[in-house]
Amino acid sequence: MSELAEKRELKNFIIDSIDRLWKQYDNNLKQSIENFTEESVHDIRVIIRRYIALIDLLRELFQNKYLEDARMIFRKQIKIFNPLRDTQVQLIKVSELLNSYPCISDYHSYLVNNEGIMKNNIMESLKDFERDELEGLIFFIKLHIKQNFQKHNISMNLLFSKAHNAFQYMMYLYKVADTQGLETIHKVRLAFKKFRYMMEILQPLAPKKVNLKGMKTFQTILGNIQDNRVILINLHFFMEQQNYSNKDECMVVENELLKQRNELIDQFLSQYDLLESFWKPEYLDDKAINKQSSMKKIK
Secondary structure (H helix, E strand, O other): OOHHHHHHHHHHHHHHHHHHHHHHHHHHHHHHHHOOOHHHHHHHHHHHHHHHHHHHHHHOOOOOHHHHHHHHHHHHHHHHHHHHHHHHHHHHHHHHHHOOOHHHHHHHHHHHHHHHHHHHHHHHHHOOOOHHHHHHHHHHHHHHHHHHHHHOOOOHHHHHHHHHHHHHHHHHHHHHOOOOOHHHHHHHHHHHHHHHHHHHHHHHHOOOOOOHHHHHHHHHHHHHHHHHHHHHHHHHHHHHHHOOOOHHHHHHHHHHHHHHHHHHHHHHHOOHHHHHOOOOHHHOOHHHHHHOOOOOOOO
C-alpha cells in the first residue's frame, strides 16, 4: 500500500471511529433518558470511556482545542455516574453477604436509599447533559482532522506505537505493584484501561487478532479488587459512624472481605502470561519499535 493510500485509509478510519462512537453514545444517552436502568448506566459509562480513549489518542496526533473541550465534558459526565456505580456494586456484594451477616442490614438499607436518591438526581441531570454542545465539538473535530490530516506524519506504525507505549507502561506497573498497597494495583487498573480501550479502537487495523476476551478477564479481576476496596472503606466508615454495640460481629464481615481481597490479589499476581499475550510483535515492525523513546524496553 502506498503512503498516500495508507493515509487516506487512516483518515477514513479515524473519522468512521468518531462517527461510530458518537452514534453509540447518542443512542445510549437516549435509552438512559427513556429507561434508566443499571444496564443503561453501564452502557453509557462504557461508551463515554471509549470516547475519552479515542480523544486521548487523537490528542497525541493533533493540536486541537475542540478535543480538549470535548474531553472535559465527557470527563464531567463520567463523574456523575461514578458514585451510583460504586453504590450499585456495593449493593450486589452486601446482598450476597446479608443472610450470613445480618449485622449489615442497616448498611444495606442505607445503600438502597442512596441508590434511589442518586438515580433521581442523575435522571434529572441527563436532560441537560450538554449533548448538543458535544455534537458541535465533534463536528469541528472531524473538520479539523479532514483539513489537516495530510500535514501530519500519521501511519499505522505511529498509531500502534502509541498502544505499545501504553502496553509497556502497564507491564512496568504490573511488575512493580506492591500487593500490600492497593494504590499500586489501582495504577495498574488505570493504565490497563487506557491500553485496553486503545486496542479496542485499533483492532480493525491490527494485522493479528486482538485478545479482547482475555483483556475483559483481566479487567474484571482489577474491577473486583477495586470494588472490594470501595466496600471495605465505606462499610467501615458507616459502622464507625453508627456507634454500633455489635461492632465485633461486624468485624467478622470485614475479615471476610479482607480474605476475599487476598484471594483476588493472588489471582491478580498470576496473570503475567495472560498480560504478555495482549501484545503481538506483528502489531509493529522492528524499525518502529526502535524509534520509540518513551521508556526503556522492560526485560
